[in-house]
Every structure is written in structure tokens, then in C-alpha cells.
Amino acid sequence: MSSRIRKCPSGYEKRQKKKKKKLDESLKGSLDVFFVKEPKVSSENQSVDANTNDVHDDDSIHTETQGEEVNVVSNMDEVHVENNNPDEANHGDEVPANVDVSLQPDIFDPRNWDGLDSKAIDNLVEKGPKRAPIQKGHKDKLGRRFSAVFYSRGLPNGEMCDREWLVYSKELNRVFCFCCKNFGKGRARGHLANEGFSDWIHLSIRLREHETGAEHLQNMVTWHELRLRLQQNKTIDSAARQQLEKEKDHWRKVLLRILLIVKFLAKHNLAFRGTNSKLYQDSNGNFLGLVEMLAEFDPVIQEHVRRITNDETHTHYLGHGIQNELIHLIASAIKSEIIKKIKEAKYFTVILDCTPDASHQEQMSLIIRYVETSSSSVSVVESFLGFLDVNDTTGK
Structure with missing residues (x-):
């Protein structure tokens, strides 16, 4: 008795079913763009088989078997061609594997304008907003829709002016103000600068009110000024980058000259500092003296x-700290080069000698004697690698 009871779905279930059906219909055929349709196999073999059957039964069996063989061979040829060129298959439709589409949002889509950075906005402004090639949009519940007529504005003198700031989104079925959406400060007023406007009945009135507003006019000025600066490559970011690159180049040249001064003094075993550490004062040492000498003719040091x-800068790289650091870096580079030559020579001799310094501390000098073969002539070289502290001289 209970099996005959008819259970009707609820209204909620019916609405969900109707909504799912409508969604499936809207997505129908959306995957076809990702596949290449293969040409249909010709039915010539089948027609040959049918004609042969009318002539003779034995011939029909032979012809039918031959037709099957031809069909199999043709299919094998298709498979063979696809396997020989796996990289060329669907070349025009496949997205490269190393390109992440999710990380490359469409900057021309109003749905992505809220998340654009300054670089993307500059690119968008330079290229300009894109309008969908559409004459009429989707109908709403009242049967009204957007029309391309709204892209133009009629002036009192009869002239037509293009609303270049108006952008229609086909996906959202809404219109947006390009300049107010991207250049508005804070929370802008109106739907045109936020989630979009879709009240097609009052669109004409709303557009006239919006394009005469002070906030919209200010955003229009900002938009056009930025576009002009981008075209002339005179943006604030561009000027700042040029100034930054100029400063980086200046400091590179300064450090190069300071490094050469350190190298010259160390090579000739000359003292660096004197009793004074200020420029253009007596007894300031050889290092600052060479800096003063270069300032006479070198524009960078000058x-x-x-x-x-x-007093325009407090970072001058002329103190004793940078001198010691550069000496240490040069010494490390020279020691690495000597060790490299010793490893290439394979055979070497270690020479150790102890000598007390001014504080009567025993120091052992480490000298390596090896055959240098890097040059055209072979020569015996002795290289000093440094001092070793000696804590005990008893010989035990």
C-alpha cells in the first residue's frame, strides 16, 4: 500500500532542479573550444561493400574483408601521424604548460580592476579601456538591456561626444566608469564606480548626473594626465627610477676609485692614515691625500x-672602517688565487719561520713554495699566506 504513495518534490527541490538544468544548458558546448574536431571518416568503403553485395556473394565477402583492412590501415595511419608529432598536435588551442593562466588576470575586465597594482594600472591606462564589440546587451527581467547608443553623449549644440570612460561588462551585464573605478579615492559614490550599474531604465539620467559631477571630472583629469605622462615617459615612477639608477651608477664609480686607491697603497706598502681623518687638513694621511688629488680632475670624486x-651626505666611504674592510676583501681574493695555483701545482713545500713582533709575541710566518705553470714559462714561486700565533716555543 505504501509503494503506491506518490511523493511529489518540494518547491525548493523543483527550483534547485530548474536552476541546475538552466546552468547545464548555459555551459553546453563550452568545452568544445579546448578540443579539435577530427574529420569524419568517409563511408566510401561501406558503399563499395554494398555495391559488391549486389554483384556476387563470394566477391562481397572478399570485398568486405578488404574494406575492413583498408579501414584499419587508415586508422593506424592517423594514430601513427599523431604519435610522430606529439608536440604539434592541437598547437593552436593548447595553453603552454609553463603559463599559469590564474596568475595573469585580464586587466581589461572590470571584474579585476579592484585587485590591480600600480604597474598593471599603468599598462591599462597606456593601452586604454577595451569595449566589447556589442550593439545590445542581455535583457533583464523587464526586457530592457544595454545599447551601444549610450557610448555617445549628445551636446546642446547637436554634436556627439564619445563617452570613452564608459565600459560595459558582458559577463556581469553592467556598466562601469573607467576613471572613477581606477582613480577614485576611497569609497566612491554611485554604482558606476563600484559594483557597476544595471538599471537600464534610468541609465540615461544616471550617466548625465555622473559625467557632470566634480568627482568624475577630477578622476578624468587624473586619467588623462597619467596617460599623457606615460606616452611621454615622464611619470613620477619613471623619473624616480632614472634618478635611482643615476645614484647607483655614481656610487659604483666612487667605490671603484676608492678600491683602486686602497690597492695602490697596499701594493706599495704605504701607510693609509695620518694623525687627522678630515679632508683638506694637514697630516690626514696618504689615503685622503690621494682622494684630494683625484678631486682635482676626476668629476666623480669631485x-x-x-x-x-x-654636508649633503653622511655616507662617504672614506673612514678607516671601509679601508680595513677593503683591505680584508683584497687579501681574501689574493689568498684564494694563491691557493688555486698551489692546487694546480700539486707539489709544494711549506716554509715556517718564527719571528717576535714589537710586543715580543712569537708569530710564525706561513710561506708556500711551488712551481707555477700557469704562464708560458715555468718558475718557482714563494707565496706568503699569513702569520700564525705561537703559544709555546719549547719545541715539545
Whole structure:
């Protein structure tokens, strides 16, 4: 008795079923763009088989078997061609594997404008907003829809002016204000600068109110000024980048000259510092003296010294700290080169000698004697690698 009871779905279930059916219909055929349709196999073999059956039964069996063989061979040829060129298959439809589409949002889609960074906005402004090639949009519940007529504005003198700031989103079925959406400060007023406007009945009135507003006019000025600066490559970011690159190049040249001074003094075993550590004062040492000498004719050091004397910079790289650091770096580079040559020579001799310094501390000098073969002529070289502290001289 209970099996005959008819159970009707509820209204909620019916609505969900109707909604799912409508969604499936809208997605129908959306996957076809990712596949290449193969041409249909010709039915010539089948027609040959049918004609042969009318002639003779024995011939029909033979012809039918032959037709099957031809069909199999043709299919094998298709498979063979696809396997020989796996990289060329669907070349025009496949997305490269190393390209992540999710990380490359469409900057022209109003749905992505809220998440654009400054670089993407500059790119969008330089290329300009794109309008969908559409004359009429989707109908709403009242049967009204967007029309391309709204892209133009009629002036009182009869002229037509293009609303270049108006952008229609086909996916959202809404219109947006390009300049207010991207250049509005804070929470802008109106749907055109936020989630979009879709009240097609009052669209004409809303557009007239929006394009005459002070906030919209200010955003229009910002938009056009940025576009002009981008075209002339005179943006604030561009000027800042150029100034930054100029400063980086200046400091590279300054450090190069300081490094050469350190190398010269160390090579000739000359003292670096004197009793004074200021420029253009007596007894300031060989290092600062060479800096003063270069400032007489070298424009880089001349500009560097000018900044120091005018207190325009407190980072001058002329103190004893940077001198010791550069000496240590040069010594490490020289030691690495010597060790490299010793490893290439394979056979070497270690020479150790102890000598007390001024504080009567025993120091052992480490010298390596080896045959240098890097040059055209073979020569015996002795290289000093440093001092070793000796704590005990008893010989035990």
C-alpha cells in the first residue's frame, strides 16, 4: 500500500532542479573550444561493400574483408601521424604548460580592476579601456538591456561626444566608469564606480548626473594626465627610477676609485692614515691625500667631495672602517688565487719561520713554495699566506 504513495518534490527541490538544468544548458558546448574536431571518416568503403553485395556473394565477402583492412590501415595511419608529432598536435588551442593562466588576470575586465597594482594600472591606462564589440546587451527581467547608443553623449549644440570612460561588462551585464573605478579615492559614490550599474531604465539620467559631477571630472583629469605622462615617459615612477639608477651608477664609480686607491697603497706598502681623518687638513694621511688629488680632475670624486664638504651626505666611504674592510676583501681574493695555483701545482713545500713582533709575541710566518705553470714559462714561486700565533716555543 505504501509503494503506491506518490511523493511529489518540494518547491525548493523543483527550483534547485530548474536552476541546475538552466546552468547545464548555459555551459553546453563550452568545452568544445579546448578540443579539435577530427574529420569524419568517409563511408566510401561501406558503399563499395554494398555495391559488391549486389554483384556476387563470394566477391562481397572478399570485398568486405578488404574494406575492413583498408579501414584499419587508415586508422593506424592517423594514430601513427599523431604519435610522430606529439608536440604539434592541437598547437593552436593548447595553453603552454609553463603559463599559469590564474596568475595573469585580464586587466581589461572590470571584474579585476579592484585587485590591480600600480604597474598593471599603468599598462591599462597606456593601452586604454577595451569595449566589447556589442550593439545590445542581455535583457533583464523587464526586457530592457544595454545599447551601444549610450557610448555617445549628445551636446546642446547637436554634436556627439564619445563617452570613452564608459565600459560595459558582458559577463556581469553592467556598466562601469573607467576613471572613477581606477582613480577614485576611497569609497566612491554611485554604482558606476563600484559594483557597476544595471538599471537600464534610468541609465540615461544616471550617466548625465555622473559625467557632470566634480568627482568624475577630477578622476578624468587624473586619467588623462597619467596617460599623457606615460606616452611621454615622464611619470613620477619613471623619473624616480632614472634618478635611482643615476645614484647607483655614481656610487659604483666612487667605490671603484676608492678600491683602486686602497690597492695602490697596499701594493706599495704605504701607510693609509695620518694623525687627522678630515679632508683638506694637514697630516690626514696618504689615503685622503690621494682622494684630494683625484678631486682635482676626476668629476666623480669631485662630485663626491662636494657632497661631503657641503654636508649633503653622511655616507662617504672614506673612514678607516671601509679601508680595513677593503683591505680584508683584497687579501681574501689574493689568498684564494694563491691557493688555486698551489692546487694546480700539486707539489709544494711549506716554509715556517718564527719571528717576535714589537710586543715580543712569537708569530710564525706561513710561506708556500711551488712551481707555477700557469704562464708560458715555468718558475718557482714563494707565496706568503699569513702569520700564525705561537703559544709555546719549547719545541715539545
